[in-house]
Amino acid sequence: MAQETKVRESTGTDANGHTAVGQRVTRLDGAAKVTGKTVYADDMKMPGMLHTSVLYAPHAHARIKSLDTAKARAVPGVHAVITAADLPDYNRKDSNRTGLIFPDKEVLFFGQPVAAVLSEDPHVAAEAVELIEAEFEPLPAVLDAVAAMEKDSPLVRDPLHDVDRSEERGHVSVETKETEQEGEPSNIASSAPFERGDVAAGFAEADIVIERTWRSAMVHQSYIEPHATIADYDISGELSVWTSTQAPFYIRDELAQAFGIPENRIRITATEVGGGFGGKIYLTELMVAALAIAVKRPVKYIMSRKDDMLAATPAPFAHIELKTGMKRDGTLTALQARLIYDSGAFPGAPMLPGCMLIGGYYRCDNIDIKGYEVLTNKVSVGALRAPGAHNATFAIESHMDIMAKELGLDPLEMRLKNAVAEGDLMPNGQTYPAIGLRECLEAIADSDVWRRRREVEATPNRGIGLAVGGWLGGLQPASAIVCLNPDGTLNVTVGSADITGTNTSFQQITAEVLNVPLDMVNVETGDTKTAPYAGMSAGSKTVYTVGRAVKAAAEDLKQQMFELAMKRLEVEPEDMEVANCQVQVKGAPDRAMTFKRFGKLSTNFGAPFPVIVGRGSIAARKTAPGFTAQAADVEVDPDTGDVTLHGYAIAQDAGFAINPLSVEGQMQGGASQGIGIALWEEMRYDEDGRLLNPNLLDYRLPTSRDLPPIETIIVEVPSEEGPFGARIVGEPSIVAGPAAIGNAIDSAVGARQHEVPITPERLLRSMGKL
Amino acid sequence: MPRQLISLTINGREREVAVEPHWTLLETVREALDLTGSKEGCGTGDCGACTMSVDGRIVTSCLMLAPQVNGRQVTTIEGLQSNGSLDPVQQAFIDTGGLQCGYCIPGMIVAARNLIDDNPSPTLDQIREGLAGNLCRCTGYTKIYEAVELAAERIRGGA
Numbered sequence: 019m020a021q022e023t024k025v026r027e028s029t030g031t032d033a034n035g036h037t038a039v040g041q042r043v044t045r046l047d048g049a050a051k052v053t054g055k056t057v058y059a060d061d062m063k064m065p066g067m068l069h070t071s072v073l074y075a076p077h078a079h080a081r082i083k084s085l086d087t088a089k090a091r092a093v094p095g096v097h098a099v100i101t102a103a104d105l106p107d108y109n110r111k112d113s114n115r116t117g118l119i120f121p122d123k124e125v126l127f128f129g130q131p132v133a134a135v136l137s138e139d140p141h142v143a144a145e146a147v148e149l150i151e152a153e154f155e156p157l158p159a160v161l162d163a164v165a166a167m168e169k170d171s172p173l174v175r176d177p178l179h180d181v182d183r184s185e186e187r188g189h190v191s192v193e194t195k196e197t198e199q200e201g202e203p204s205n206i207a208s209s210a211p212f213e214r215g216d217v218a219a220g221f222a223e224a225d226i227v228i229e230r231t232w233r234s235a236m237v238h239q240s241y242i243e244p245h246a247t248i249a250d251y252d253i254s255g256e257l258s259v260w261t262s263t264q265a266p267f268y269i270r271d272e273l274a275q276a277f278g279i280p281e282n283r284i285r286i287t288a289t290e291v292g293g294g295f296g297g298k299i300y301l302t303e304l305m306v307a308a309l310a311i312a313v314k315r316p317v318k319y320i321m322s323r324k325d326d327m328l329a330a331t332p333a334p335f336a337h338i339e340l341k342t343g344m345k346r347d348g349t350l351t352a353l354q355a356r357l358i359y360d361s362g363a364f365p366g367a368p369m370l371p372g373c374m375l376i377g378g379y380y381r382c383d384n385i386d387i388k389g390y391e392v393l394t395n396k397v398s399v400g401a402l403r404a405p406g407a408h409n410a411t412f413a414i415e416s417h418m419d420i421m422a423k424e425l426g427l428d429p430l431e432m433r434l435k436n437a438v439a440e441g442d443l444m445p446n447g448q449t450y451p452a453i454g455l456r457e458c459l460e461a462i463a464d465s466d467v468w469r470r471r472r473e474v475e476a477t478p479n480r481g482i483g484l485a486v487g488g489w490l491g492g493l494q495p496a497s498a499i500v501c502l503n504p505d506g507t508l509n510v511t512v513g514s515a516d517i518t519g520t521n522t523s524f525q526q527i528t529a530e531v532l533n534v535p536l537d538m539v540n541v542e543t544g545d546t547k548t549a550p551y552a553g554m555s556a557g558s559k560t561v562y563t564v565g566r567a568v569k570a571a572a573e574d575l576k577q578q579m580f581e582l583a584m585k586r587l588e589v590e591p592e593d594m595e596v597a598n599c600q601v602q603v604k605g606a607p608d609r610a611m612t613f614k615r616f617g618k619l620s621t622n623f624g625a626p627f628p629v630i631v632g633r634g635s636i637a638a639r640k641t642a643p644g645f646t647a648q649a650a651d652v653e654v655d656p657d658t659g660d661v662t663l664h665g666y667a668i669a670q671d672a673g674f675a676i677n678p679l680s681v682e683g684q685m686q687g688g689a690s691q692g693i694g695i696a697l698w699e700e701m702r703y704d705e706d707g708r709l710l711n712p713n714l715l716d717y718r719l720p721t722s723r724d725l726p727p728i729e730t731i732i733v734e735v736p737s738e739e740g741p742f743g744a745r746i747v748g749e750p751s752i753v754a755g756p757a758a759i760g761n762a763i764d765s766a767v768g769a770r771q772h773e774v775p776i777t778p779e780r781l782l783r784s785m786g787k788l
Numbered sequence: 789m790p791r792q793l794i795s796l797t798i799n800g801r802e803r804e805v806a807v808e809p810h811w812t813l814l815e816t817v818r819e820a821l822d823l824t825g826s827k828e829g830c831g832t833g834d835c836g837a838c839t840m841s842v843d844g845r846i847v848t849s850c851l852m853l854a855p856q857v858n859g860r861q862v863t864t865i866e867g868l869q870s871n872g873s874l875d876p877v878q879q880a881f882i883d884t885g886g887l888q889c890g891y892c893i894p895g896m897i898v899a900a901r902n903l904i905d906d907n908p909s910p911t912l913d914q915i916r917e918g919l920a921g922n923l924c925r926c927t928g929y930t931k932i933y934e935a936v937e938l939a940a941e942r943i944r945g946g947a
Binding site (some may be wrong): 044050054722 | 810818823824825826827828829830831832834835837864865866868869874878879881882883885887888889890891892893894897912915916917919920921922923924925926927928929930931932933934
């Protein structure tokens with residue numbers, strides 16, 4: 019296969035003199051993963067461990083009349099059956115999904131956990147859970163988020179109070195005036211306005227005004243490893259949890275509050291995460307910890323695929339009304355939008371980032387954007403890679419194409435004319451730092467997919483579509499430690515879960531600062547008792563923030579060695595450098611002390627130096643938004659409505675690609691998820707709010723048969739704060755897919771798609787064939 | 789429930805295992821034989837994370853019952869290494885960056901090795917068809933295609 023990726027060669031030094039960062043480096047954990055040696059939570063066993071089977075609510079909204087567990091308890095091998103009444107004391111927060119283990123009065127969505135059976139044999143637990151006799155009185159189920167906003171709509175639940183939004187803030191930092199539910203009880207959990215200029219005047223000066231409604235389905239993160247957690251509580255009062263999570267410190271803090279246990283007596287170990295995509299922050303840990311506290315034995319809970327699809331935290335359905343005005347010359351004059359995100363039965367829908375992005379790609383003097391987070395009796399939603407972004411981007415990027423077509427403008431040139439750059443305003447009035455949206459558009463113009471546009475579009479039922487996407491990114495302080503070993507090698511310890519290969523990037527950063535070969539550096543993620551603090555691996559911020567801390571720690575270690583070497587080398591630190599695993603005098607490399615010598619002199623019996631430990635600790639204040647431009651080459655079968663993807667290209671600004679191999683992987687993986695959302699993925703509910711497709715046959719993920727190799731172009735517009743100019747990488751790639759595919763289909767068959775996924779049925783309908 | 793004794797050859801070693809007749813092959817290998825490389829991603833044969841080779845043909849081991857493999861040859865991800873070195877397919881996945889979270893990878897590599905054994909020079913389309921039963925959510929498959937092409941090339945070259 020032709021090497022599709024256009025990045026610098028990976029041998030030797032790059033133009034900036036880097037030797038370790040910027041290189042294509044294979045993962046530190048590669049060998050463990052390809053041999054099956056990597057240990058995931060489901061692979062672990064504890065002495066005396068019990069397995070969990072959970073009873074899930076069979077109604078979308080119902081009052082719990084009775085729960086009789088006698089028959090389940092009587093099954094031989096059942097250790098315990100736990101309902102709300104049997105739980106240990108905890109600080110219950112009914113307004114948050116993760117603050118409520120089991121309800122005692124009312125179930126709010128189909129699949130809500132109601133009780134658990136514990137047994138040494140998972141089969142026994144599964145059989146016994148069927149014997150719990152639960153009686154429910156069904157209540158009106160509110161399932162449509164738009165109708166739920168009406169004044170006369172039945173209420174999803176009692177009014178909310180004291181909503182904890184800390185988890186959402188881990189994904190994105192948005193400064194705004196969000197209003198929580200207030201006044202008359204309603205299903206609107208929160209709302210936020212973003213206004214600038216005068217939209218009426220903006221529409222008046224427009225040559226065309228387009229007004230459409232866009233819908234995007236509820237979709238599931240569909241990590242291949244379902245949620246998996248083990249907890250143990252020992253007699254001394256220490257709580258240990260091994261769990262597949264992106265956010266070990268966040269879970270520690272939440273469990274400490276929930277149970278009143280000091281944070282130094284809780285050990286959260288983030289086990290290897292078999293895919294998270296924002297869905298594995300904090301979900302099952304409170305329940306499993308409570309069960310372990312209740313029975314004083316280790317408890318393991320592995321969600322089946324069905325459990326996970328029923329009761330994890332998928333990504334929301336959104337209904338977006340958008341009106342845009344444009345002058346004949348392609349100037350965007352006004353943008354008015356109403357974004358409704360279906361949050362399910364608890365708050366947490368990513369409405370704010372949707373608002374920020376719908377008005378955040380293009381300069382526009384007049385905007386009026388209102389976002390609503392609406393409750394329904396469906397499973398509550400969580401984050402999925404750039405949460406809320408694809409929904410909003412599908413709307414604005416489809417609009418841009420419609421306007422370009424109506425005005426006879428080139429869709430790429432028209433986007434370039436309006437695209438935001440450094441200093442332009444975001445919808446909340448803040449200004450953009452250095453960003454690479456325009457550069458991504460220029461790069462995609464040069465992609466193979468876009469360059470074959472004329473030729474492809476001459477073919478019947480083939481078309482090429484373009485869309486941009488972006489993500490603003492999260493911020494959180496971070497820290498790291500680098501230790502010098504007696505043999506001169508280095509150990510880096512961080513607290514961030516490594517899912518995407520971030521530890522390999524930290525290896526590169528450390529090797530770069532200390533000018534040593536990569537194999538001199540090893541990196542470990544510690545648990546919350548042993549590792550220095552790091553934020554959740556979410557919001558695309560791990561390399562951006564923890565990477566800075568690692569760089570600072572390596573620089574600190576270098577400075578310590580310089581100062582210790584002053585007497586022996588008889589020069590000041592500013593006259594020293596690191597090279598060839600030694601500290602040497604600039605211009606006189608034979609006057610040197612090796613790292614190994616520092617190691618011995620700082621650890622041996624009677625050694626004169628203190629142990630050399632570099633410490634890095636940073637505050638992160640400036641976001642480094644990441645943008646992408648993507649192009650899709652599709653063919654539509656006009657008889658069946660099937661869409662074949664012939665090619666797909668992604669250009670994305672990585673700031674500086676510390677490891678191009680993993681940056682490409684993030685771009686390709688995110689792009690494939692965006693394609694899945696565009697064409698296949700949808701959680702379908704019946705009229706009673708029951709999920710119809712809780713499995714991976716009926717919930718269709720992209721397969722290798724669907725996806726051609728993705729053409730991958732890394733763009734580098736350095737960020738101000740990131741290590742070596744790196745910016746956020748993980749999330750932008752998912753954002754553009756639905757719009758790019760929709761635009762390509764319109765180009766192929768002249769049928770505009772207003773709803774994703776674009777199923778054959780919807781496509782044929784739009785073509786007037788159904 | 790009474791257990792039944794089955795014998796199978798697992799990764800070249802003959803073993804006898806006492807199983808309950810409803811145990812799946814996956815469960816038997818993971819729990820009774822303590823080989824946890826193979827993963828359960830769905831339990832319904834849709835994701836391929838549990839892929840093993842039985843008598844040279846790939847199966848989703850979550851759908852096969854343990855008694856069905858009585859007297860048969862089973863190969864899991866743990867059986868691919870030989871003499872302490874990685875199989876060329878394993879090495880190629882590392883070299884091309886064809887893995888991220890790793891959960892699908894044991895099944896994916898068993899399927900890829902089987903594909904190359906059947907067809908030493910697979911085209912891109914044949915690779916895409918051959919791996920269609922193994923879902924990967926992280927990579928978008930691009931680097932997996934590169935890994936299989938690289939592995940096939942190395943195996944043809946005698947690696």
